[in-house]
Amino acid sequence: MKNIAMGSAALTRGFALLGFETYPDATPELVEKVLEGLVNRREKALVLLEHQLARSHGPVLAQVRSEGGRIVVGEVPPLATPADYHPPVEDLVRRILGPSALEEQP
Template sequence: MDAQHTYDYDRPTRMLFLGEDRLADGFRLIGFETHPNPDPELVDRTIRELLRGREKAFVVVDDAVMAQDIPSLKRVRREGGRIVVIAVPPLGEQPQLGSEVARRLAALFGNAVVNAKAEP
């Protein structure tokens, strides 16, 4: 194994949260780097830095951030790889399923099925 591969395994995965401040406190308490209420430029810059540094990262954004037109966010969602991005809904809200799979399911079965509340 060459030095580059060894180095990749030794580097920890960064955990970041970018989203509303009410959620940021909880993520900070469990060890995430947090960026409360980020503007689109900060989100774009943060993800570009992860890409440039070839870092491994688990990035959690809120639904509002995910819905914005942020080039680097779209890129990592499209390409996958070292950076995994998921979205969480605002506190007390239903998740907004925005994946290609969710769109296909909605087209086949209707939005009511995709957005149905789970029974306890």
């Protein structure tokens, strides 16, 4: 199984220390190319994408997310502003359970 991290150079440096295959300063086009290669070779992989790449709208990324299974895609918050990060699942929870669903209770 491959472990891949794509994002800013600062982010990928840390993942390289953990033994990940890294793609510093990756673009949405590179994400598509790497994912397409994994799909075509039927490889298993954990792919961590910095938030702006994870929210790109490439067709291969959408395909991998909809299939699930062999290739797992995760989203990593930005290094500079982690407190401002909100994962996409929060929007889903708010739509289903209401706008106050994630508010902290005293």
